[in-house]
Amino acid sequence: MTKQVSHYVNRDLSWIEFNRRVLEEAQDLSNPLLERAKFLSIVSSNLDEFMSVRVAGIQDQMRAGLTKMDFTGYTPAGLWKRLIKRTTAMVFEQYKTYREIFRSLGKEGICIRSIDELNIAQTKAVSDYFHEIVFPVLTPMAVDQSRPFPLVHSKELYLAVLLQRDGAAPEEEPLFAIVQVPSILTRFVPVPGRINSKKLEFVLLEELIERFINTLFNGYTPYSVNPFRITRNADLTLNEEGAEDLLEEIEKELRRRRWGIPVRLEVVKGMDPYALEMLRDELEIEDNLFEIDGPLDLSFLMRFAGSLPGYDNLRYEKLEPVYPREFDDTDDMFEVIRQRDVLMYHPYESFEAVNDFVEQAAYDPNVLAIKMTLYRVSGQSALVQALAKAAESGKQVTVVVELKARFDEERNIAWARQLEKAGCHVVYGLVGLKTHAKILLVVRREQGTLRRYVHVGTGNYNDSTATLYTDIGLFSSHPVIGGDASALFNEVTGYSSPYEWKAFGVAPSDLKEKLYRLIDREKANALAGKRAHIIAKMNSLSNQEVIDKLYEASQAGVKIELIIRGVCCLRPGVPGRSENIKVISIVDRFLEHSRVMYFHNGGSEEVYLSSADWMTRNLTKRIELMCPVYQPELRAIMIKMLKMNLEDNVKARELKQNGLYESLAGNPDAKPFRSQFEAKRISMWKGHG
Known part of the structure; x- marks a missing residue:
């Protein structure tokens, strides 16, 4: 039998x-x-x-x-x-x-x-x-x-x-x-x-x-x-x-x-x-x-x-990250972010822009407060130095340091002590939860009012790994994002009643439920005969309930394309269950680390970037963040990034029904397309020449 x-x-x-x-x-x-x-x-x-x-x-x-x-x-x-x-x-x-x-x-x-x-x-x-x-x-x-x-x-x-x-x-x-x-x-x-x-x-x-x-x-x-x-x-x-x-x-x-x-x-x-x-x-x-x-x-x-x-x-040809074009000709990053959101794609674009932003905030007399999360930090972190300077100059600096980041505990303990000595308020998160969200909030006084500037990312605030991992960061002064950012820090550092998130999905409170709603919306559109499409990129997918939701959507006719570098517990291509789901993995020069979600939404496309994989620990045992990308031109760039991954036929492998992976390379009729090499052109789309 x-x-x-x-x-x-x-x-x-x-x-x-x-x-x-x-x-x-x-x-x-x-x-x-x-x-x-x-x-x-x-x-x-x-x-x-x-x-x-x-x-x-x-x-x-x-x-x-x-x-x-x-x-x-x-x-x-x-x-x-x-x-x-x-x-x-x-x-x-x-x-x-x-x-x-x-x-x-x-x-x-x-x-x-x-x-x-x-x-x-x-x-x-x-x-x-x-x-x-x-x-x-x-x-x-x-x-x-x-x-x-x-x-x-x-x-x-x-x-x-x-x-x-x-x-x-x-x-x-x-x-x-x-x-x-x-x-x-x-x-x-x-x-x-x-x-x-x-x-x-x-x-x-x-x-x-x-x-x-x-x-x-x-x-x-x-x-x-x-x-x-x-x-x-x-x-x-x-x-x-x-x-x-x-x-x-x-x-x-x-x-x-x-x-x-x-x-x-x-x-x-x-x-x-x-x-x-x-x-x-x-x-x-x-x-x-x-x-x-x-x-x-x-x-x-x-x-x-x-x-x-x-x-x-x-060796591989050396990659020199370009400085984000949006900040090229300015000494005032706040002015740029006030006018429009800025998307950064690492390692093709330089993480130095994040360091420079915190450095500018540290010395700006109109900045009142800086709050950020630190999960894995490099050995010589310019960010930590800038935060210390900001605290020493009298600004309110709050840093949520995750001491339980596995195998980085000793380094994070050292950073926590250094920040405390400089006068920063160091918080170790909530009992039983790791703080894995990647977020930075700067509160600035402008013309008699306060404005919030936010950076959210898919990767750690680590300038070393930012040259080795593919990650996405977003700068925004959108008031709804700023309001959610303030509420998130209040929940982590103090006592706060459950907050009704306007933009964010936040684990463990509502991120999973928000994902369910987004998947169910595509499912309803498919059942109504409309085009329905989900593209999701992450490191790992292992939560059974989310997988079952994707199976339901597939059975309803939703086209689902998953780009999952590592663990994937979903079994694609099963007749009557997952035949509308395709899973690929890309292992190449850079570690694919970004988490990005796309939902067709009946033509009103939505794109999110996130710190969270779809794993049980991320959705129930960690403080995680999923943030929408509001500006249409930035959404278009992120959709193009996802489609480039899906077109990879050099380093991509496709997960088969038997749990094994098959290379997509080797078709003599197909022009080779290596997404990480093509991604170097991302800067050209943003005007880098």
């Missing part, structure tokens, strides 16, 4: 397919070699987070004895088996790709060598580097009756060392020690070039330490040295209700994260069985073992590929 196929694709299996699409970019011969190496790094980083959060959560469910199926038809144990099988296959492909990429890089004169391949002069040079730079940093940690197994940090690289005491009998049990490969030092150690050679040569730090490991153990002979790495459960479990100081509570949880239950053990293929058994016993890892045929943790390839001098022919 065959198992009935679920109407939904499992979220975690869908994520595996997303990471496979990233791996395909590393395998794509049309991508420059060093960019392929970067994609391989992203595959590793993605897997680390997936293991430490999603797989860790499934393990927790299994330990708790949960056997209930989720809405996609999987029990925790059943899903666990499927995930491990698929991730194992993916890692095998990843390392096969690694070897192919470095064979090709070798032909270009970029080599990672074994120390055995070095000549005498090179061997002396790396020996000197080890003794002068590496040796003083290393700490051997023995494991015996008097010295228990040390704390092994998550996602750090270690060497497991088996030793024999000099003069010991052959049958004497080996001694065990571990040595951390210091992450403060570069993983790829440059080797002096050979005479008459222009090749760049490197050795890996762990191999260098292995070669000279005997210097750490006088009187003992190391006879087996094997790299290993563990991934721990990194999900924070906060008791916000009982926390007197949320900042201190999160700092405690960050310390506890270091002791999280091990989720995955990675070892080099062929590891000594005694050492492996020792690790599995001490770390209590039974099943999730990955034996790797190559260097552990390929995330170092991002820095490696980015740090090599020259070799521009092995």
